Amino acid sequence: MGRKKIQISRILDQRNRQVTFTKRKFGLMKKAYELSVLCDCEIALIIFNSTNRLFQYASTDMDKVLLKYTEYSEPHxxxxxxxxxxxxxxxxxxxxxxxxxxxxxxxxx
CATH class of the missing domain: 1.10.1200 (Non-ribosomal Peptide Synthetase Peptidyl Carrier Protein; Chain A)
Known part of the structure; x- marks a missing residue:
């Protein structure tokens, strides 16, 4: 039995929005980790929440991945x-x- 599809729109209740943010942030970082391991690729994930707090995940060194990104000139x-x-x-x-x-x-x- 599958999960019910939810309507994607801003969550109005602040507490529910924060709980959802925390759970989905963890899930996103877990998916990024899994992708980096399964496909042997570098991943940098940068998240700013609604209060401008920074959260980051990098499969290797974040600075190296960001430098590689800024120097990349090929179509992507x-x-x-x-x-x-x-x-x-x-x-x-x-x-x-x-x-x-x-x-x-x-x-x-």
Whole structure:
């Protein structure tokens, strides 16, 4: 039995928003760790919460990963919230094609 899909919108209650932030931040960092181990890739994750508190995860040295990022000049994949929403608004076939494309990217690392 799968989980119920939730509506993605800002959580109005401050306490619930903080609890959700803490749980999802941990989950995101865990996924980043797993991806770095499974695919042998470098990951840098930077999060600022609503009060501008910094949280970071790096699979190796954060400064080295950020330096590598700033010096990188080749074309690369970049996504924003708008890009993610547009993919979500597509047809089921579009979503399957996008999943196949993204899955291929993960195997390339």
């Amino acid at each position: 994949e970049s996504r924003t919230n708008t890009d993610i929403l547009e993919v979500g608004a597509g047809t089921p076939e579009d979503e399957e094609e996008e999943e196949d494309r993204v899955t291929g990217l993960f195997w390339d690392c």
